[in-house]
Amino acid sequence: MSFNSLEYLWFLPLVFCLYWFVCKPLKWQNLLVVVASYVFYGWWDWRFLVLIAFTTLCSYVSGQLIEKQKAKGEKRKAYWINACNIAINLLILGIFKYLGFFADSFVQLASLFGWHLDSPTLHVLLPIGISFYTFQALGYTIDVYRGQIKASRDIVAFFAYVSFFPQLVAGPIERASNLLPQFGKARTFDYALAVDGMRQILWGYVKKLVIADNCATFVEAIYADPASLGSQHLVMGLLLFFLQVYGDFSGYSDMAIGSAKLFGIRLMRNFDVPMFSRDISEYWRRWHISLNSWFFNYLFFPLGGFDKKWKIVRNVIVVFGLCGLWHGANWTYVFWGLYFGLLTMPYLLKIRMYKDSIVAKHTLLPSLMETRQMACTFALVLLGSPLFRCQSLGDAGHYYACLFSNGIIHGGPKYGHNLLLLIVLLFVVEWIQRKKEHPLQIEAIPWRWVRWSIYYGLLVLIFFHYISTTQFLYFQF
Amino acid sequence: MRKFLFRILCFLVGVFLLLCVAEQAARVCPNAYRNKENWMEANSDRVETLVFGSSHAYAAIKPELLSGCAFNLANSNQTQRYDWLLLQRDTTSLASLKAIIYPSSSLLMDYRLEDTSEWYRCIYYQLYNHLDEHSFLSKYAWEVASIQTCCWKVQSLFISGESDRMCDEYGWCTYYQAHPSQKENLTPTKAEERIRKYEEREGIHSSEESFFDEMAGYCQRHGIRLLLLGTPVSPVFRSQAAVREYLKTTDLKAQREAANYSCIEYQDYSFDPRFSDEDFFDVDHLNSSGATKFTQIISQDFGL
Known part of the structure; x- marks a missing residue:
């Protein structure tokens, strides 16, 4: 279902009325959000509901396990659980979004060395918004691992956090620290x-x-x-x-x-x-803020951030290249990202804001x-x-x-x-x-x-x- | 919450009023359906030749060039059902009718218009041709139900000054006169796109072909000539293998119908070499000069 479709014009008022008039207790409201979100997403293709449910469940369980291991002082185990969750989520994203791209690129690379391979024909349907909800779910487990938030104990609230229909298919990519607590608190109507x-x-x-x-x-x-x-x-x-x-x-x-x-x-x-x-660095703080801040929080800084000049150069190339690739499985996007990376680099080297x-x-x-x-x-x-x-x-x-x-x-x-x-x-x-x-x-x-x-x-x-x-x-x- | 709902309600009342204005504005817009209706109301008793069918006939036949009183009742994407409904409604007053011209391509238009992307045309038949096929509570009874076309109409009325594909006083589509030569419409890519569109349409057939039989039966009973014509297509269109296959299917179907009814006279002009690129608006629609040429040809061939 799209915001500019006629269906949304009746879907939104219906959910609004059910939310404020029928499902008044918090748990019921959260449950309604989950059901409405799954209907919203399933309207496009119900088969991919399994995928989003799996990603959510995986991150929920990982969050719980990470917190448990950290409480026991088993930091290494917590690290591996986090790494596994990231790998699983990125693997799903890779299969559905990038498999064809990487296969084609490999065939082209091989041809440069004289190996002529047949390009595989892959017909994998791209689930709408997969990059958005995958990143949102990943952000949660990384935050739990870093100790920035507590793992969610309320599975309904967590499902609502990952699948909240207004931002499910095209963002903003929310931070768990902002959105998750809102699903844990009783909400009153604010005129x-x-x-x-x-x-x-x-x-x-x-x-x-x-x-x-x-x-x-x-x-x-x-x-x-x-x-x-x-x-x-x-x-x-x-x-x-x-x-x-x-x-x-x-x-x-x-x-x-x-x-x-x-x-x-x-x-x-x-x-x-x-x-x-x-300037260009300011542009990237104003354009698609939720994605760019995600890349800076979860990739740029873990890679060393502003530590040393050579690290800044490397990190900017990696972050902007991947940011470009996030937008689509095509080299044009990668070069688009790198173009902006090159333009941003001088500002980041000077750290001028x-x-x-x-x-x-x-x-x-x-x-x-x-x-x-x-x-x-x-x-x-x-x-x-x-x-x-x-x-x-x-x-x-x-x-x-x-x-x-x-x-x-x-x-x-x-x-x-x-x-x-x-x-x-x-x-x-x-x-x-x-x-x-x-x-x-x-x-x-x-x-x-x-x-x-x-x-x-x-x-x-x-x-x-x-x-x-x-x-x-x-x-x- | 009460205050919010009350304000929303007030706002929606305003939106409703706006929609009423839009509905009225769209209905005021001049359109081919109403023009044809008005002409038929005034002249149905003296009309001798009527043209039915889809845009192929709408663009191809200029009734002013035919002898006697003739009128083009065809319209874009007009299915067999609507052809029959338009004819059936006026049967009592068509005292002078001698011939009906029908494009053979319409023999494949045996689907429900309501199931297609151009379902909004049902609104026009309902509102302007007074064919009460749908309830006034259904979406087919309101211009604003198809918000996109309603917007176009109002925009054309107030902004661009170009009204909806209008017809001349004999029902021929003037849109093709306003755009005489469109070279970018005559490319192999456009031809492929068009044939793909026709092939996709085959998926929505719902066996409404009985409507053509109704029309043929009516002609047979009343001694009216039913001229089944394959309208010309551009050289670039007929060079496509898929198009040739499509035209062959149409031809076979037309031949079958001609064998069933003695009132049917069938002639296929699809591959007529007298038509070149200059005669076409796009791959399968004639422009003004093409329509003039084609109408003169059929006038001679059928003595109209």
Whole structure:
């Protein structure tokens, strides 16, 4: 079931009513969350429910065993249990997501040495959201092993933590320290939180249905035949693809976080206006925050973190390479990750961080210096997008070649004033509301009729720009 | 909680009103279904030739070039069932009807339109052709039930200024006139895509072919000529092996029907060499000049 499907429009109110009116005791609420989440996931393909149940059970049992061994002082055993759990989970992920990729890569590598092997034909269906819930489950056992959280004794709460339907298939990848305790505490209905959730859901729909889907049609046309288009269209292709991914993924995150708020659950923020980043390292602290912080917490720091300069270089390459691979079983993603790794490295070597996470915190407009920094960062981000969008490195190279050699060619897609206006509107609204969790946090507006006019205005905007019910891009990851 | 539910309810009332406005706006939009309905209401007693079938006939036959009073009642993805329902409804007033033109490709359209991705067309038959096939409580009775097409309609009315695939005063699809030459539509890839679409459609057949028999029986009883025509397809389309197989199936079926009913006159123009790329809008739909050529040919061949 997808957030932009009609099914979700009845599923969410139904679960909401059952949650607050029928299943009032905590245990029943958690059980309802699990059942609803399994229905939500099973709607797509019920067979993979076994997989998610196995991953959850495996991590639950591992957490218990790790804590038991640590209590006995058997640190080595706890280490091996943790390692086994990681290996099992990564093996499942590897089989379902990367087996074909590694097999093909091996065949290609072998051919370089003169061994000609037949490429195996593998038809393994990729379970939606496998990378998300696997990482979330792994994060829990690693935290238990590190002693940062206690192992969960409540199996229902733990199943709810791994499978909580708003964030199950496309994140945010939650930390056990944030989400698990929320399933252990009695929840009361919070009016302000629920209203905020509704607003955030609405904003998510605007980003997905108005921005992402409208950009997608042009992106499809531009990337289909870059050779026939002028460089001006190819530059536009970079921008539109960024907006497509941003609108799609951050829109999904908004809907997920907003839906969770209706159930009294607060999920972590996943996007923090990444287009207003002053450097690439800041960009990665604002884009897909839950994944990037996961990689830094569970990979970068265990590998030595900022210990020595050579370690920083090595760790950045490993982390960004794997972060790219996490997005898909294709070398394009790996190179996309490495591209950003190289751009981030100088900042990490200097360990420079901005004091204020909000750009131009006390002024309406950024300074000239900040504007220049944001523009350069955004240009570098856009330059990386063909690596993310194209099916192969050859295609990406072709796009770059056309981008820099085609020059101005008349003709090509006509974007229309509407789309350009919407893009400008998105940037303006996100800039003005950059200090807020999402742009529709407008409770400060004292007149209700103004707030309601904004809601209805956005609904009309969706109605006038609705194209089709396309799948969310990040489901495939 | 009460306050929250009350506010949500108020908000939904607003949404409901918005949907009512959208429904009304979509119904106001000019569309081919209503145009055809209006024409038939005014002229059914004097019409001599009617064209039924799917987009192949909708695009291929210009009634203005036929002698006598002729009208094109075909429409995109119009199945045999809806062809028959449209004819059946007007049988009492079709006093002058002498010939029905029917594309042989529609013989394979023996499935329920409701089961396809273009189910929203059932709404138009219900609302604009007044075919009461579904309850007014069902999704087939409301434009907003198909939110995507409803949005397109309202967008076209208020933003792009281009209305839904309209037809001219004789029911011929003007969309193909507005887009005379589309070279990118005439590629082997497009041909493969189209034939794949037809092959996928075979999976949803539900044996509604009795509707063609109803139509043929009606023609037989009333001495009406039923001209079964294989409409031309582009050279790139007919060069595909899968297409040739598909056309062969259609041809066999048409021959069988022609043998069953004496009122049927069958002629296959699929491989007619007189049609070149310039005559097509896409791989299997004629453009305006192609439609003119084809209509003139059948006018001569069948004395229409």
